[in-house]
Amino acid sequence: MQALLQAKKLTKHYGPVVALESADFEVTDGVTGLLGSNGAGKSTAIKLFLGLLRPTSGSMEVLGVETAQDVEVRARLGYMPEHDCLPNNVSAAEFLTHMAQVSGLPPSQARSRAADTLRHVGLFEERYRPIGGYSTGMKQRVKLAQALVHDPVLILLDEPTAGLDPGGREEMLDLVRKTHTEFGISLMLSSHLMGDVERTCDRIIVLEDGRVVRQGEVTGFTEELETLFIEVDDKRQEFISALRRLGVEATEEDSAVIIPKATEGTYETISRALVESEAPLRRLGPRRHALSEIFNDAAIPAQNGQPANQETAFGVSVSSGETGE
Amino acid sequence: MTSSTGAEPRQGREGRVFDLGYQRYEGQREGRWRARKAVYVDGLRIALGIGRGGRAKILPWLFVAVAIAVGLIFALNAGAVDRVVGEGAAEAADLPSHSDYYAFGAILLFLFAAVVGPELLCPDRHNRVINLYLVRPITSIDYVAARFLAFLTIMLVVAWLPQIVLLAGLAFGASQPGDYLVDNWQDIPKFLAAGAAIAVYTTSMGLAVAAFTTRRGYASVGLVGLFVISQFAAGILGEVASGATGEWLALISLSDVPLHINEIVFDTSDTLGGGQAARGLPTGVRVAAFFAFTLAAMGVLWNRYRRLTV
Numbered sequence: 001m002q003a004l005l006q007a008k009k010l011t012k013h014y015g016p017v018v019a020l021e022s023a024d025f026e027v028t029d030g031v032t033g034l035l036g037s038n039g040a041g042k043s044t045a046i047k048l049f050l051g052l053l054r055p056t057s058g059s060m061e062v063l064g065v066e067t068a069q070d071v072e073v074r075a076r077l078g079y080m081p082e083h084d085c086l087p088n089n090v091s092a093a094e095f096l097t098h099m100a101q102v103s104g105l106p107p108s109q110a111r112s113r114a115a116d117t118l119r120h121v122g123l124f125e126e127r128y129r130p131i132g133g134y135s136t137g138m139k140q141r142v143k144l145a146q147a148l149v150h151d152p153v154l155i156l157l158d159e160p161t162a163g164l165d166p167g168g169r170e171e172m173l174d175l176v177r178k179t180h181t182e183f184g185i186s187l188m189l190s191s192h193l194m195g196d197v198e199r200t201c202d203r204i205i206v207l208e209d210g211r212v213v214r215q216g217e218v219t220g221f222t223e224e225l226e227t228l229f230i231e232v233d234d235k236r237q238e239f240i241s242a243l244r245r246l247g248v249e250a251t252e253e254d255s256a257v258i259i260p261k262a263t264e265g266t267y268e269t270i271s272r273a274l275v276e277s278e279a280p281l282r283r284l285g286p287r288r289h290a291l292s293e294i295f296n297d298a299a300i301p302a303q304n305g306q307p308a309n310q311e312t313a314f315g316v317s318v319s320s321g322e323t324g325e
Numbered sequence: 326m327t328s329s330t331g332a333e334p335r336q337g338r339e340g341r342v343f344d345l346g347y348q349r350y351e352g353q354r355e356g357r358w359r360a361r362k363a364v365y366v367d368g369l370r371i372a373l374g375i376g377r378g379g380r381a382k383i384l385p386w387l388f389v390a391v392a393i394a395v396g397l398i399f400a401l402n403a404g405a406v407d408r409v410v411g412e413g414a415a416e417a418a419d420l421p422s423h424s425d426y427y428a429f430g431a432i433l434l435f436l437f438a439a440v441v442g443p444e445l446l447c448p449d450r451h452n453r454v455i456n457l458y459l460v461r462p463i464t465s466i467d468y469v470a471a472r473f474l475a476f477l478t479i480m481l482v483v484a485w486l487p488q489i490v491l492l493a494g495l496a497f498g499a500s501q502p503g504d505y506l507v508d509n510w511q512d513i514p515k516f517l518a519a520g521a522a523i524a525v526y527t528t529s530m531g532l533a534v535a536a537f538t539t540r541r542g543y544a545s546v547g548l549v550g551l552f553v554i555s556q557f558a559a560g561i562l563g564e565v566a567s568g569a570t571g572e573w574l575a576l577i578s579l580s581d582v583p584l585h586i587n588e589i590v591f592d593t594s595d596t597l598g599g600g601q602a603a604r605g606l607p608t609g610v611r612v613a614a615f616f617a618f619t620l621a622a623m624g625v626l627w628n629r630y631r632r633l634t635v
Contacts, residue, residue: 050460052634072356072462079460085453089377101363102461104354113350120347130378146457151350183347 002064003028004154004186005049009058012044012210019044021210022058027154027188031180033197033218034190036207042190043082045207046156050079063153075104078147078155078185082162085143088132092123092142095131096149103150110149117149120183121175137168144175148185155179157189161196169196176200228259228266229287235279242273262286360463361471368445368475381444388437389483395429396487400494422495423488423512424591427519430487431584431596434527435552437483438476442531443544445472451539455633469532469630473623477528484520492516515590522586522615529622530579536629552580556598563602575602576611582618585611 005027012020020041034042047053049062051071059066065073087095093114100110118127121141126134131142140160147155160176161169177200179185191197197204198218206214232239240257243250246269251258259266274281369375374382399421446469449455458468492512499505534551535544559578563571576582581603584596589608597604603611 052459071464074460075354075356075462077460079457081453081456083453083456085456087448087452087454089381094376098363098367099457099461102360102458102463104356104359104462105350106353106355106359109350109352116348150354184349 030202033201078152082159238277239279364471396490404498428596438531443535480524
């Protein structure tokens with residue numbers, strides 16, 4: 001699969017401050033999450049790819065070309081900034097028509113694309129109202145629409161759920177996912193919220209202090225540590241003892257038995273342990289790890305051959321308040 | 326079943342709405358030139374308040390109306406004198422005409438640049454819309470050049486239109502409009518040149534000042550303040566420092582810089598304000614000063630946007 005974005009030893013320093021250090025990663029078709037806490041280098045990486053910043057060293061390519069050398073490539077990119085970036089005194093339809101033309105579309109095509117795009121983000125009825133009167137959620141939709149209006153190959157979204165209430169956040173994440181699944185457009189979104197990334201992304205790149213500390217498939221991140229959750233009506237201790245005797249690590253959590261790192265063979269062992277202990281089974285099911293749990297688990301091996309870094313794994317994690325959405 | 330008259334409504338032709346879903350764009354992409362043109366056209370629309378609310382239209386159109394009205398008053402005044410006193414009386418009485426218009430018209434253009442000019446640059450940086458331009462197939466220099474040309478276009482129209490109205494008024498007020506134009510055609514290149522000088526200079530100054538702030542109000546006050554203070558300073562320095570020094574110091578009257586071109590083109594000496602002492606300088610110096618100030622303002626504007634970061 002051809003890389004849409006590619007960073008090779010990408011480094012950006014602002015004086016003594018290291019924003020990005022020897023970052024190597026690729027973004028391919030799909031939805032890629034750029035995860036990291038504030039100051040991790042997410043926005044810097046996006047601005048480098050857009051050609052808004054020059055790297056201190058290393059190189060980056062967008063759709064096979066360097067944006068700093070060829071601004072025309074930006075006609076196939078979309079960008080949704082984190083902060084407010086909309087005029088107040090023009091309508092969404094007028095603004096999108098203009099932005100489509102600035103992306104290179106002829107005026108008549110720009111007008112029809114603007115109307116279509118506003119319909120897709122759910123603002124068709126409101127399209128002739130001045131943007132200044134929109135709610136925060138509606139403005140976020142206009143921001144996404146302006147990134148979509150010229151039908152880009154790839155959209156870069158910087159913290160797309162920033163400032164939204166829970167309802168607005170859900171809608172925005174649905175829209176992001178829909179943009180890929182229904183519109184066929186690839187996206188890279190930056191976020192410090194693991195829930196957002198876990199829910200919307202196929203792949204994940206984790207940045208910390210300007211370095212790539214992990215990257216891989218989101219399913220890989222979560223499935224590699226599938227946990228089984230078992231409830232028995234009686235003889236719980238006997239069941240746990242049987243599991244341990246049969247070589248399966250099991251722990252007790254509230255009224256349940258938890259088996260971490262389960263594999264296909266684990267189910268057979270559980271069956272035998274249930275028979276041996278004569279524990280009546282009430283419920284058995286997988287409990288997939290949230291990314292937040294993974295990043296708080298120092299025992300997890302790093303992806304792509306990078307060494308595990310206990311400090312990094314903890315450092316990337318954010319407070320439970322942010323992961324518990 | 327159909328009736329024999331054929332008047333029965335046709336059946337089975339109900340309209341249907343199809344949701345075609347998201348459509349990929351397979352049409353033409355016109356790249357950087359389309360982007361520049363879009364920013365230019367948008368600049369024209371902003372300057373005239375088109376596509377904006379009613380309030381955005383009031384000031385620009387008020388300036389245009391006042392400018393035209395002044396041209397019209399000049400023409401009617403000359404026409405009335407000619408009709409009452411006799412053909413050629415207006416010219417003999419040296420009534421205000423093309424060479425005099427910019428003594429007043431320049432003030433109008435300065436105010437127009439101070440009030441409307443910042444509108445083209447400041448809100449985009451204040452609202453951070455500039456971020457969305459710079460991630461498209463356009464550079465910051467493309468953007469500011471397109472905005473500059475858009476405002477220059479409007480300024481040229483505002484500068485030339487009253488002169489054209491005046492010319493038309495004077496021509497149609499004459500008993501033989503054709504003869505009037507034949508006798509006075511030299512006024513046309515003169516007012517076009519003088520108007521262009523004022524428009525280019527005022528556009529450059531207005532946008533250069535606007536590049537230093539994201540607030541339109543600050544830019545407006547800044548430009549007016551620059552013109553007023555420099556004229557005041559030039560007036561005092563021209564008086565205090567005698568001789569050649571005074572003449573050179575009088576060049577700092579920023580509001581008089583383009584009016585030197587007007588005086589040189591029309592060969593008159595009645596439009597300068599506080600920098601009148603500079604009239605004693607050679608023509609080449611006065612023209613060079615005009616180009617130096619204009620290019621300096623353009624350079625400042627270019628430099629501010631070259632270093633623009635988002």
